Amino acid sequence: MDSKATFRQILAVGELRAIWFAELQSILGDQVARVALSVLVFQRTGSATWPALTYALTYLPDLIGGPLLGGLADRYPRRAVMVCSDVVRALLVAVLAVPGIPLPVLAAVLVVVQLANAPFTAAQAAVLPSVLSGDRYVLGQSLLKITNQIGQLAGFALGGAVIAAIGPGRGLALDAVTFAVSAIVLRLGVRARSATGAAGPATSTLRRLSAGAGTIWRDRRLRALVGLAWLAGFVIVPEGLAVPYAAEIGGGAVTAGLLLAAHPAGIVLGVFVLGRLVRPEIRLRLVGALALGAIVPLAAFWFRPSLPYAAGLLVLSGMCAAYQVTASTTFMRLVPDTERGQAFGLAGSGLIAVQGIGLIAGGLLVGVLGSPATTVSVIALAGLVVAVPATRAWRHVAPPHPL
CATH class of the missing domain: 1.20.1250.20 (MFS general substrate transporter like domains)
Known part of the structure; x- marks a missing residue:
């Protein structure tokens, strides 16, 4: 252990x-x-x-x-x-x-x-x-x-x-x-270490991309971890709507700033608690539940909470979103050392892409629904629809002990 x-x-x-x-x-x-x-x-x-x-x-x-x-x-x-x-x-x-x-x-x-x-x-x-x-x-x-x-x-x-x-x-x-x-x-x-893969132009960029994608796709554990990590696309929506949501509840720039700070503050607290107080094998088992926990509080925005409650929901979401650290470290341990850079580049770029898509979706949907609060909750409910099978997939393939 x-x-x-x-x-x-x-x-x-x-x-x-x-x-x-x-x-x-x-x-x-x-x-x-x-x-x-x-x-x-x-x-x-x-x-x-x-x-x-x-x-x-x-x-x-x-x-x-x-x-x-x-x-x-x-x-x-x-x-x-x-x-x-x-x-x-x-x-x-x-x-x-x-x-x-x-x-x-x-x-x-x-x-x-x-x-x-x-x-x-x-x-x-x-x-x-x-x-x-x-x-x-x-x-x-x-x-x-x-x-x-x-x-x-x-x-x-x-x-x-x-x-x-x-x-x-x-x-x-x-x-x-x-x-x-x-x-x-x-x-x-930092100590000098030899390259882990073949240097030089012998391997084409396309072939390296294909190999990195293949490494992720062939391993069900890696696929599950990437799926859980990409749920961040649903969690980021309140950040993009912080200013209009502040206006919706009668606040201004200060309110928006506090809302923007709440989620990162929750992440800092969650990362500290998980890293310092929770045993490694428990952290690994909690990844799926915490992924759900990062989305569930956002559904409560349907009730248009005032600043203290909205900030509390975002802090709670951020604390649960700290699962990303366990997911990323487990991912890197599962990938062969010779392919870690390429695999990380692919997974990380996908993470940025889904966050961008989430922000764009929030911006478009709020124009239809007319309410930032309703938009955050609707996207959160959609996120739960995706998160439940992703969580079940991880539960079936998660290693019994930390690697």
Whole structure:
């Protein structure tokens, strides 16, 4: 039976400390940069549409980058992939900070910056099982998830003040510095390991994609885990409707901000509780039930709850959504080491895609139903229809013990 690890134990591992610190300061820099880009584009155009489109450009390239570039984490040494990705992003973000850069150039550079995110993320996810084993790996993944969520909250909260103080150009320069620091920390703090797959152009991108998809499809456990992870497409809808829902219950920007913060806060709490207080074998058994639990509270939006109740429902949903950590760590353990980068790229891109589809569906459906509250609950009920068979599939194939 796998013993329960502690945060003190995993932070005693030098390689994990390097990965964690690089992640923390990069996340903070990225959120400040997103605010800076929105402010910069709005100042240049005076339009509310272009900042929104620019913000979307910080997410959409991952849909392409994951499947096409995630496999680099298998073909080349993973530390080298992370360091090179950081160096490329540092140089390109520095270009974004140049005063007066034409907006078409800014958009093109931003797309390339985000494409470079895909191999980094895949390499980081693929190298972590080599750094930590057993329940330490799960807790390490939990630590990174908590760091990511807190970093996003802090980065967005402080980003406006930072940009107001130093300006958008310097804010982007600050983000470039965080990528450079990350590259140095990873280069010095993570041990060099040989590539797990064949390097070079011998294997075509299409063949690698096909092999990664085949690996997932042939294993019922991997298929079930991907299905459970992609339920996030139903859970994300309240985020896209936070502003109109706040207006529906008589609130404004502050109400919307609290609603947006509630779900990530729940995730942080849930990840901590699961990672620190729940035994590994129990976490594995709870994956399906928690996937359902992430959706069920959202159905209660049918009753148009006031801010305290709505925030409580979102916190509860977020706590249950922490199952994603167990699902992702189990997924990575089941995938052969030589294919982890490609498989992670495919599954991760699908996760981004279903979240985008969920946001679009929510935006279209609210135009038909006329009520954000009704829209959230209807999509949640549809999510339960999908989640029940996904949960049953996992129950039939789940390993009896942690891997």
